[in-house]
Amino acid sequence: MADIIQVDIYEYLGISFESSAKEIKRAYKNKAKELHPDKNKSDPQAKEKFQKLKEYYDILQDPKLKIAAAERHAQLDGERRRLKEALEAKEREAAARRKEVDIMVQNEKTAQRIRKEWEDYKEATVYANRDARFEIKKSTRFGGHVVVSVRPFN
DSSP states (O other): OGGGGTOOHHHHHTOOTTOOHHHHHHHHHHHHHHHOTTTOTTOTTHHHHHHHHHHHHHHHHSHHHHHHHHHHHHHHHHHHHHHHHHHHHHHHHHHHHHHHHHHHHHHHHHHHHHHHHHHHHHHHHHHHHHHHHHHHHHHHTTTOOOOOOOOOOO
């Protein structure tokens, strides 16, 4: 019975803490059918598992031992609740980090887009200035007047 400290008997039997004696007995019988050594001949530990099941059932039948098991169940519930809260906190932290990373990625994409637009604008301005100089040379070659019109590049 030393390992009952490590086992939640109610969970092992697949019943709730509030289960009646009849429900406990039904769960025990179902688990006994499942673990019976005659049905698990290939499992060398089947006999030990079956004996442990009987010990667990005996604990739930003895009022004093059942109280000890109930205390252990409450302790495990507290541990589960604490672990669940810790897990949920870590999940929230991870979600916040993912959100920060997503924002950083989006900001980087925006910065790249702005850099590309700026490079495109600079390149278009260079071509526009070159084309304007070409037009000036072309129109002044034969002694004409120079008219420069500047339009924004779209």
